[in-house]
Amino acid sequence: MRESAAERHDRLLALVRERGSARVAELADRLNVSPVTARRDVEALAAKGLLDRVHGQVSWPERHGDAGGAGGRRAGEGLVLGLLAPSATYYFAEVIRGAHEAAARAGARLILRISDYRPEEDRARTESLLAAGAEGVLVAPGWRGPEDRSAYGDRLAELPVPAVLLERRAEPGSPLDALDRVVSDHGHGVLLALRHLLALDRGTPLLVARGDSPTALAVRAGYAEALATLGLTAPGPVIDSVPADQDPAGFERAVRALYEAVDSGRASAALVHNDVDAIEVVQRLAELGLKVPEDLALIAYDDEVAALADTPLTAVAPPKRQVGRQAMELLVERLTENPAEESARRHLSLLPRLRVRSSCGAAPGGAG
Structure with missing residues (x-):
């Protein structure tokens, strides 16, 4: 398999870090590339501040002065x-x-x-x-x-x-x-959603969730914990969701399970992980004659694109940027x-x- 530029850059940086400094011609020989390629790699890495380059030679960047010292440098400057x-x-x-x-x-x-x-x-x-x-x-x-x-x-x-x-x-x-x-704290996010829906007198919400990521699993665990905290019993088992584009049949089963729970009167509220699934669920339910929020109050989890739905979705927003x-x-x-x-x-x-x-x-x- 041909080596990628990123992999070659990693090898080049490792060589310079080990030696402290090296000539471009030497790097070309060690990396088994042409001098032109080595020079271009060095220029790209120097432009990013990962190497110091002077007169055909490169060196590992020096860190001068103590962090936060008298020179007024920021604590992490140069890292x-x-x-x-x-x-x-x-x-x-x-x-x-x-x-x-x-x-x-x-x-x-x-x-x-x-x-x-x-x-x-x-x-x-x-x-x-x-x-x-x-x-x-x-x-x-x-x-x-x-x-x-x-x-x-x-x-x-x-x-x-x-x-x-x-x-x-x-x-x-x-x-x-x-x-x-x-x-x-996804458990806290789920608890917020359930409390909000309960305050609207919508009954105990169902959970529709994937199981293919740590966030999805944390939402599932948070749902069980929230029900216990609130002293509630789920109106039905967690409905397993899958991406509609990857598993259309599995997605349709999830939508039908939610539709039947609402149509039978077992549920009138749901928390859906994640936003994309929630938007597609709402679209498919509308085709089946079920309206949000008239027939089903729905909250999405993630808040990436929830606000862009035809009916903007209430959503739990994890503090991703702050994390x-x-x-x-x-x-x-x-x-x-x-x-x-x-x-x-x-x-x-x-x-x-x-x-x-x-x-x-x-x-x-x-x-x-």
Whole structure:
């Protein structure tokens, strides 16, 4: 398989980091590429601040002065930081944006790797970040279910640089559980949704949810916990949702199950994870003659595109951007604090908000 430019850049950075400095001709020879290719790679990496380049020679960037010292430098200025995410779109786009904003404010440079929800690639991707010069990393593993967390979690706990776990909860008592982490409290988000629907006298809501991501599983667990907290019994089992474009038959089964629950009078409210599924569910229910919010009060979970539905959807909004921002601030703190005064590890849970719109029959408003 032909080596990608990103992989070649990682090897080049690893060579310079190991040696401290190198001539471009030497790098071309070690990388087995033409001098023109090596020169272009060096120019691209120097433009990003990952290398210093002078007269045909490159060196690893120097860090002058103490963080926050008399020179007035920001605490993280000059740091190179890495972020491993399962995706750069939908949910994680906002998480990445928050992390990038915090890195920029600290004067640090952020580099990104994507696992595409392949947990077996997580360790290689983090090693790639280290090869690219990352001195600390934010890690959102590509887990889909508990089996991935058990199989791949401990490997990420062995990183040789400070790391913060991002939007993932480690197995209790595992090595990964000893890392700093910043997550959304999805259980709180589900409780907000159920309380809102109950206050509208809509009865106990059903849950329609996927089971293919840690967020989906956390929503499911939060639903069971919320029912217990509120002293309620579910009007029926959780309805398993699947993407309509990937499994049309499975999606139709989910819609029919929800339709029958409403048509029989067992339910008149539902929480649906995620936004895209919720919009498509509402569209299909309308084709079957069931209206939102007249027949069914509905709240979506994620609040990525919920406001864009024909009937704008009330939605639980996890604090995605703030999660990325606070995780990055915590990582910078770890990298710049005095080792003799190192603070205790932290597990931070940030609370989602409820954004009220038209789909639950209530007047649109702000937060819950």
